[in-house]
Amino acid sequence: MEYEVVIGLEIHVELATETKIFCDCTTAFGGEVNTHCCPICTGMPGTLPVMNEKVVEYAIRAGIALNCEIAHFSKMDRKNYFYPDLPKAYQVSQFDLPLCKNGYVDIEVDGKIKRIGITRIHMEEDAGKLIHDQWGTGSLIDYNRCGVPLIEIVSEPDIRSAEEAKAYVEKVRSIIQYIGASDCKMQEGSLRADVNLSVRPIGQEKFGTRTEMKNLNSFKSILRAAEHEQRRQISEIEHGNIIVQETRRWDDTKGKSYSMRSKEEAHDYRYFPEPDLVPIELTDEQISKIRKELPELPEDRVNKYINDYQLPEYDAKLLTVSKNISDFFEQAVTSGANPKKASNYIMGDLMKLMNQYDDEAIPFDGDKLAKLISLVEAGTISQNIASKVLSMMYETRKDPAAIVKEENLAVVNDESALSEMIENIIAQHTKSVNDYLGGNTKAIGFLIGQVMQKSKGKGNPQMISRLLEEKLNKLK
Amino acid sequence: MTIEQLHGKLISKEIKVEELVHQYYEKIEAKDKDISAYISLCKDNAMKNAVLIQERINQNKDITPLTGIPMAIKDNMCTKDSKTTCGSKMLENFEPPYNATVVEKLESSGSILLGKLNMDEFAMGGSTENSAFKKTKNPYDLSRVPGGSSGGSAACVAADMAVFTLGSDTGGSIRQPASFCGVVGLKPTYGTISRYGLVAFASSLDQIGPITKTVTDAGLVLNATAGKDKYDSTSSERNIADYNEYLKKDIKNIKLAVPRQYLASGISAEVKDSILNAINEYEKMGIVCEYVDLKLADYAIAAYYIISSAEASSNLARYDGIKYGYHSENYTNLIELYKNSRSEGFGAEVKRRIMLGTYALSSGYYDAYYKKALQVRTLIKNEFDKIFETYDGIIGPTAPTTAYKIGEKSEDPLEMYLGDVYTVSVNIAGLPAISIPCGFDSHHLPVGLQIIGKAFDERKILQIAYAYEQQSSFQGLIKEAK
Ligand SMILES: [Zn+2]
Numbered sequence: 001m002e003y004e005v006v007i008g009l010e011i012h013v014e015l016a017t018e019t020k021i022f023c024d025c026t027t028a029f030g031g032e033v034n035t036h037c038c039p040i041c042t043g044m045p046g047t048l049p050v051m052n053e054k055v056v057e058y059a060i061r062a063g064i065a066l067n068c069e070i071a072h073f074s075k076m077d078r079k080n081y082f083y084p085d086l087p088k089a090y091q092v093s094q095f096d097l098p099l100c101k102n103g104y105v106d107i108e109v110d111g112k113i114k115r116i117g118i119t120r121i122h123m124e125e126d127a128g129k130l131i132h133d134q135w136g137t138g139s140l141i142d143y144n145r146c147g148v149p150l151i152e153i154v155s156e157p158d159i160r161s162a163e164e165a166k167a168y169v170e171k172v173r174s175i176i177q178y179i180g181a182s183d184c185k186m187q188e189g190s191l192r193a194d195v196n197l198s199v200r201p202i203g204q205e206k207f208g209t210r211t212e213m214k215n216l217n218s219f220k221s222i223l224r225a226a227e228h229e230q231r232r233q234i235s236e237i238e239h240g241n242i243i244v245q246e247t248r249r250w251d252d253t254k255g256k257s258y259s260m261r262s263k264e265e266a267h268d269y270r271y272f273p274e275p276d277l278v279p280i281e282l283t284d285e286q287i288s289k290i291r292k293e294l295p296e297l298p299e300d301r302v303n304k305y306i307n308d309y310q311l312p313e314y315d316a317k318l319l320t321v322s323k324n325i326s327d328f329f330e331q332a333v334t335s336g337a338n339p340k341k342a343s344n345y346i347m348g349d350l351m352k353l354m355n356q357y358d359d360e361a362i363p364f365d366g367d368k369l370a371k372l373i374s375l376v377e378a379g380t381i382s383q384n385i386a387s388k389v390l391s392m393m394y395e396t397r398k399d400p401a402a403i404v405k406e407e408n409l410a411v412v413n414d415e416s417a418l419s420e421m422i423e424n425i426i427a428q429h430t431k432s433v434n435d436y437l438g439g440n441t442k443a444i445g446f447l448i449g450q451v452m453q454k455s456k457g458k459g460n461p462q463m464i465s466r467l468l469e470e471k472l473n474k475l476k
Numbered sequence: 477m478t479i480e481q482l483h484g485k486l487i488s489k490e491i492k493v494e495e496l497v498h499q500y501y502e503k504i505e506a507k508d509k510d511i512s513a514y515i516s517l518c519k520d521n522a523m524k525n526a527v528l529i530q531e532r533i534n535q536n537k538d539i540t541p542l543t544g545i546p547m548a549i550k551d552n553m554c555t556k557d558s559k560t561t562c563g564s565k566m567l568e569n570f571e572p573p574y575n576a577t578v579v580e581k582l583e584s585s586g587s588i589l590l591g592k593l594n595m596d597e598f599a600m601g602g603s604t605e606n607s608a609f610k611k612t613k614n615p616y617d618l619s620r621v622p623g624g625s626s627g628g629s630a631a632c633v634a635a636d637m638a639v640f641t642l643g644s645d646t647g648g649s650i651r652q653p654a655s656f657c658g659v660v661g662l663k664p665t666y667g668t669i670s671r672y673g674l675v676a677f678a679s680s681l682d683q684i685g686p687i688t689k690t691v692t693d694a695g696l697v698l699n700a701t702a703g704k705d706k707y708d709s710t711s712s713e714r715n716i717a718d719y720n721e722y723l724k725k726d727i728k729n730i731k732l733a734v735p736r737q738y739l740a741s742g743i744s745a746e747v748k749d750s751i752l753n754a755i756n757e758y759e760k761m762g763i764v765c766e767y768v769d770l771k772l773a774d775y776a777i778a779a780y781y782i783i784s785s786a787e788a789s790s791n792l793a794r795y796d797g798i799k800y801g802y803h804s805e806n807y808t809n810l811i812e813l814y815k816n817s818r819s820e821g822f823g824a825e826v827k828r829r830i831m832l833g834t835y836a837l838s839s840g841y842y843d844a845y846y847k848k849a850l851q852v853r854t855l856i857k858n859e860f861d862k863i864f865e866t867y868d869g870i871i872g873p874t875a876p877t878t879a880y881k882i883g884e885k886s887e888d889p890l891e892m893y894l895g896d897v898y899t900v901s902v903n904i905a906g907l908p909a910i911s912i913p914c915g916f917d918s919h920h921l922p923v924g925l926q927i928i929g930k931a932f933d934e935r936k937i938l939q940i941a942y943a944y945e946q947q948s949s950f951q952g953l954i955k956e957a958k
Contacts, residue, residue, distance in 0.1 A: 039573055045567065045795075218814055271837075
């Protein structure tokens with residue numbers, strides 16, 4: 001039987017506010033345990049929350065950028081459950097009146113555009129972190145994350161493949177980065193996704209029973225977890241088993257998921273309106289002010305790159321997937337780089353390096369790429385050497401000119417040194433020389449390559465080919 | 477003596493702050509072994525502050541009507557680095573790392589904190605019998621309860637072991653003990669005094685307020701404690717410079733409503749007589765008093781117990797034996813740690829409310845209970861609003877009876893809950909109300925008259941209360957307390 005997979009995603013994004021959602025504590029990542037907290041975020045008796053207005057503003061920005069309706073009236077609710085990382089024993093979240101709802105985002109998979117519905121976006125506070133102590137006698141709690149503001153973006157079950165899931169998260173992440181609501185650093189956990197997945201025979205309208213995999217924090221794990229869970233469910237069904245509605249834990253190193261607890265015994269969260277906070281009431285003016293001040297979205301930049309920088313659509317789209325890359329590109333261009341050349345370096349060498357190091361951003365600024373390009377344009381280094389310099393820049397963050405100098409990578413323009421190399425190569429490769437002399441002019445390419453290699457890539461290519469031709473013609 | 481009188485003596489240097497504070501500690505020493513109003517005293521700090529405050533008076537610097545006045549607060553308001561127990565074993569050794577906003581405000585007014593007062597555990601109860609530590613006695617009759625949950629605060633003022641105190645009122649917890657102890661108790665409009673640092677019972681109903689010997693004093697304490705607080709988003713922006721502004725204004729145009737339902741069944745005959753006398757006094761002053769219907773009063777108790785218990789079940793969930801407070805030694809896993817810490821740390825009444833509230837919020841019951849209760853809340857508000865279109869205040873009894881015997885009702889929670897019948901709807905509607913003494917029953921126990929006002933109309937109810945106080949013979953009632 002043919003099956004279809006149905007996926008819905010919940011994306012948790014940590015907002016880029018400087019302070020927490022209900023107190024003045026910093027949201028900075030890292031820090032000694034339990035140093036970024038106060039009586040309010042640790043839920044001391046008698047303390048009260050006060051809404052950080054920036055949180056509401058960022059959440060509205062996200063709602064607008066993801067094409068949602070922004071509620072004129074919404075409120076916070078308490079989600080009650082006991083867990084040691086939750087000092088009040090309830091999480092302040094939003095239940096029936098979220099700030100944003102009914103949005104969508106368009107994704108592109110295999111050249112096809114697909115619209116994914118967004119059910120709602122709501123605000124909530126993060127919990128602390130359990131640390132298993134080094135003596136193994138129990139768990140310790142770090143409250144630094146408690147009260148860090150989050151938004152949860154809930155999609156409709158519109159996603160039909162693991163690739164679409166990945167593309168959706170990429171798109172949402174990129175938009176959130178563009179509007180400045182979050183840095184979305186997945187490695188630091190500021191963006192994580194829960195994957196709700198079910199399968200059903202193609203043609204069947206009713207959804208299958210779904211499972212949920214929580215806290216996936218890389219594109220790779222989202223993709224792999226979804227693929228794996230899809231296969232697992234199909235195999236269960238084909239073996240005559242039924243799918244249990246449950247939460248599963250994805251182990252990315254083992255490439256497997258494990259059952260955690262079934263929903264039947266899940267909590268009754270006893271949501272009710274948070275009486276310590278006043279409802280959030282917004283006027284049309286307030287919402288449209290935020291709409292007007294919304295930073296440039298990826299689509300805006302794509303258009304700018306095509307129209308102002310004359311980049312091909314392919315380049316424009318690829319460069320704008322991530323705000324980090326797009327910002328880098330713009331820095332390079334502002335610093336004088338030719339847009340197409342900058343684009344080529346980014347899409348080629350730099351993206352390869354980012355992949356290799358699993359980085360979310362390029363570790364140096366775009367003006368350094370502009371400098372590198374100008375070194376090539378001036379003939380100081382060759383195209384090949386430029387790639388080498390780029391990877392050294394990536395590792396050391398040094399200035400390209402400094403690297404060229406330190407590593408002695410400047411083009412060799414010394415005619416006598418090159419002539420000597422050429423004579424040696426001619427002597428060693430008699431077959432190619434004869435081929436050339438016999439009329440096969442293509443053979444010269446090979447010989448140029450050999451000289452280039454001999455010069456460790458630093459020989460001035462124009463000079464090499466001129467000298468080589470002169471010497472070969474003398475042999476005729 | 478009242479705040480007003482003592483203020484005069486302090487300013488004229490007839491008495492020094494240290495002497496005054498010392499006198500109060502002597503009184504406490506003499507009386508509190510019988511009354512048991514205090515949970516803890518902070519004598520060292522108070523004596524130290526007395527010297528500093530005297531200095532302020534000598535230099536005539538930053539003097540307020542409360543400067544140098546000895547006072548005490550209910551033990552559910554956080555005092556930095558000193559015990560705040562909420563009358564519970566759960567918080568027996570809890571020392572908050574911060575001060576409640578009211579504590580800061582009282583400190584800057586120059587008043588002197590003598591100690592912290594007994595209460596029903598987490599403010600749940602009407603007799604102060606639910607304290608985990610001691611039973612406070614009514615100064616008028618030591619075999620009787622002082623009311624609750626701010627029983628310590630009311631008994632303390634009645635026995636003059638502090639010039640004034642602060643209590644908290646979620647369903648009558650300031651007014652009812654004030655009524656039982658023959659003192660003045662004011663529950664301001666919800667949002668008037670910051671709740672920051674008041675250990676929450678039911679967040680949408682809790683309100684701090686003064687317990688004093690006179691109406692004027694209540695206004696003075698309100699002046700010092702009210703106001704917008706950036707740490708409490710539910711605190712009101714309204715800025716009222718002097719709550720006593722109307723005290724001496726002409727009262728002739730005032731119209732009062734008397735809800736028929738407040739004088740119908742359930743009220744003791746003697747309390748009813750006192751209230752009817754009070755109404756009579758008002759009429760003699762030329763004030764119009766008319767009977768009205770407050771039909772939803774019957775539903776107020778049910779709505780109140782659902783809303784307050786629901787919020788309490790969530791507010792009290794943080795006491796889990798992990799971060800602070802009582803920690804059971806008897807556990808092998810996390811769930812047991814939770815269960816045993818909470819079972820051993822909370823008293824029976826608190827557990828009853830947590831269970832009631834948890835049930836009311838559970839899926840499948842939410843609509844039938846919690847949601848219904850919120851709807852009733854809106855209807856009750858509307859009913860009050862309607863009355864206030866015509867009347868300036870509503871008067872009636874504070875409680876259906878006078879102080880009862882210790883142990884008399886503690887076995888029957890439902891009967892205890894019915895004692896809140898005249899007070900809870902005020903919290904549900906977020907209104908201000910004051911209880912003032914208006915007579916004695918045949919056991920020489922005080923009766924309280926409740927005056928309810930429009931939201932943020934404290935000045936008017938203080939005016940109405942003051943007018944009665946001036947006419948009646950119950951002024952300075954406290955002298956008669958043992
Ligand atoms: Zn904090």
